[in-house]
Amino acid sequence: MSDIIRRDPRKEWIARNRLHPEHLEVLAELGGGASPSEWMGPNGLTRRNPHAVGFIGPNGIKRIDRSGAQQAANQPGSRQAQPKDTRRRVEIETPAFMVAVVPDLPGGRLSSHDRDLLGLARQLADADAERPGAVLAVIFGEHKESVFGEAGVDRLLHMDGEEFSGYLPEVRIAALQSVERELAPRYWLLPDSPLGGAELGRRLAVRLGERPATQVWQVEADADSDTGWRCTARGAAGTSDITRAMPRVALALAECAEPVSETRHAAQPVELTQALPEVLGRIEDMGEVAVDPASVALAEAEFILSAGNGVKDWDGYHHAAQVLGATEGASRVAVDDGFMPRDRQVGATGTWVSARVYVAVGISGAIQHLQGIQSCDKVVAINLNEGCDMVKRADLAVIGDAGEILAALVARIERYREQQQENRDAA
Amino acid sequence: MPHNAKSSDNAGLNVAVLVSVGRHPLTARARRADQDARAVEMALTLSGAAVRLVHASVDDSDNEAALRSYLGMGIGEVNLIKQASGADVVPALVTSLRDMAPQLVLTGTRAETGEGSGLVPYLLSEALGWPVISGLAAVESIEQGVATVLQALPRGKRRRLRVRLPAIATVDSSAPAARQSAFGPARRGEFDTYACASVMDELQAKWQVQPARKRPKRLKIVKSSSARDRFKAAAAKAESGGGQLLSDVSPEQGAEAIFALLKEEGVLR
Structure with a gap:
């Protein structure tokens, strides 16, 4: 069917004219066969359906237009206006210089820190509209990201291969050195994050013989400095600000600049012409070690099973935490009643946690507790009370007895583990 | 040890x-x-x-x-x-x-x-x-x-x-x-x-060193063409849910839903 809206001015005119003998039929027709809002009942009484009055406007709000002017827009064929992508498309064919960024890509995706850093790189590259620079992203190993262009990357150098999968900083530095030799970026930007950027950036700066600015949180244009930029960096364990000319290598903190949102870039793949040098690493990666979740500090735990007043079967709760492999947390009530140690308390008086998944068992969600879990990604609530604040905060809330649900969850996970074991044995 | x-x-x-x-x-x-x-x-x-x-x-x-x-x-x-x-x-x-x-x-x-x-x-x-x-x-x-x-x-x-x-x-x-x-x-x-x-x-x-300034808090900028979206973003409560609520379910069904979420997030080893 064609997308062109066919309008019948005569029918619209009848729809506007409430005294027209065909008014109701036409209204019903234009309303997409919906029931008319007013009709004559069998006993000669006028019946009204107030729900059928009006139409749903483009923003999802019900509008009642007595003039009838909008009726035509209410046709069944009329489409909702699609949100159009208004971002400007930018292609930089011959860049005057390069700004190299080495993002962390935790889990194969750009983190918000990486996006901020790319925003900073754009700030440096786009300063002179006449001679724009290109942002070069250098990424190692497998990744799942598909929107490098929208994050502000003009050129993408993807170094894939066996050697980049594990933790081998010496190999990566050698690769970055090749990038320096071939593409000679004007600036190197790396995230000053414990995920690897901090270490890689320091190694790179030392190898290039540059003195980097670390923990940079602000970059401003400055005509007096040699490079035209001035940066402000944290020093002395975050207690002082060092203002200095922007060096070639900078390690920036999160929120150092606004991420790119108004433009889309090409993210053209580039390749190095020469093969990467063979490097004999002196550091050997033996892989990650399984850690006991109980020994992980609450503030940095990834997965927390937290207990509150609703928990009655404490042995069952501890067993569940063990089976799930979750770090144990507690609400203040559970701690005050002596069921959990004080260092496990989550919330304003206790620890502010940053878990990716937080399961609150029998916690109603006092505001002090909700403050403590502000930065958690996914919150699961198991509670008896449907109206409590924790249920409102939760991404998934299950109403029911905490003990029974935990027992069922433990049984489910044990079944899952058995299946996995069988699959492994079969394989 | x-x-x-x-x-x-x-x-x-x-x-x-x-x-x-x-x-x-x-x-x-x-x-x-x-x-x-x-x-x-x-x-x-x-x-x-x-x-x-x-x-x-x-x-x-x-x-x-x-x-x-x-x-x-x-x-x-x-x-x-x-x-x-x-x-x-x-x-x-x-x-x-x-x-x-x-x-x-x-x-x-x-x-x-x-x-x-x-x-x-x-x-x-x-x-x-x-x-x-x-x-x-x-x-x-x-x-x-x-x-x-x-x-x-x-x-x-x-x-x-x-x-x-x-x-x-x-x-x-x-x-x-x-x-x-x-x-x-x-x-x-x-x-x-x-x-x-x-x-x-x-x-x-050559550097200037001074006591650390407090970093400006990032503002939540909503870029939307529609006034309604902007208003919604400004007026909405930060913790308005949108989460899934399962009431009147058996413990097994509830456990299954939680299990699915934990598996999707990849926290189960």
Whole structure:
């Protein structure tokens, strides 16, 4: 069917004219066969359906237009206006210089820190509209990201291969050195994050013989400095600000600049012409070690099973935490009643946690507790009370007895583990 | 911890710990730097190893108490390299580490005063040609010139690495806490002071240093063509749900839903 809206001015005119003998039929027709809002009942009484009055406007709000002017827009064929992508498309064919960024890509995706850093790189590259620079992203190993262009990357150098999968900083530095030799970026930007950027950036700066600015949180244009930029960096364990000319290598903190949102870039793949040098690493990666979740500090735990007043079967709760492999947390009530140690308390008086998944068992969600879990990604609530604040905060809330649900969850996970074991044995 | 089991392994192992003067985050008093103290603790738990402390700085009496608190952890002396005020300590440390020739150099991740960039171990590694590993949580074993160590990763994870000695390692804050400093040994300990030519850090003299400003809080900018969206974003409560609510379900159904979420998030091992 064609997308062109066919309008019948005569029918619209009848729809506007409430005294027209065909008014109701036409209204019903234009309303997409919906029931008319007013009709004559069998006993000669006028019946009204107030729900059928009006139409749903483009923003999802019900509008009642007595003039009838909008009726035509209410046709069944009329489409909702699609949100159009208004971002400007930018292609930089011959860049005057390069700004190299080495993002962390935790889990194969750009983190918000990486996006901020790319925003900073754009700030440096786009300063002179006449001679724009290109942002070069250098990424190692497998990744799942598909929107490098929208994050502000003009050129993408993807170094894939066996050697980049594990933790081998010496190999990566050698690769970055090749990038320096071939593409000679004007600036190197790396995230000053414990995920690897901090270490890689320091190694790179030392190898290039540059003195980097670390923990940079602000970059401003400055005509007096040699490079035209001035940066402000944290020093002395975050207690002082060092203002200095922007060096070639900078390690920036999160929120150092606004991420790119108004433009889309090409993210053209580039390749190095020469093969990467063979490097004999002196550091050997033996892989990650399984850690006991109980020994992980609450503030940095990834997965927390937290207990509150609703928990009655404490042995069952501890067993569940063990089976799930979750770090144990507690609400203040559970701690005050002596069921959990004080260092496990989550919330304003206790620890502010940053878990990716937080399961609150029998916690109603006092505001002090909700403050403590502000930065958690996914919150699961198991509670008896449907109206409590924790249920409102939760991404998934299950109403029911905490003990029974935990027992069922433990049984489910044990079944899952058995299946996995069988699959492994079969394989 | 089987301390006595290790003692034979590490006999003859030479460990140098680079220590600095820290700054208490609240009182701003000079103290032993937290991560450096953890590095000293780690060196002391390698029983049988000979531990030497190295400190390079201006000779001033204000920091003596802070340095003595390292001595109070059970070490006889600190090798103190005298430097002029405003000097770059890296060349002096390189010279003294070459002389000392330790197998393992431990230090904190970054200093609590001055620039605090955490570059010193990397610069030393480049100058000496030794490998450097960052963020140590524990030293598991040292056998035949190869150290097996645990590196601390975010979220309490650990990675096992093997590195050929001699090597430089920085110690993470998640390493075991340092032991208390005893007063008597701290008083009795000695400083083995010697002078070394100072290389001035000229770049640093050009920097402006001021107390840290509070960083501006990022505003939530909603870019939308529709006024309704902008209004909704401004007026909406931050914690308005949109989550899934399962009521009147059997415990098994509830457990299944939670299980599916946990599996999707990848927290189940």
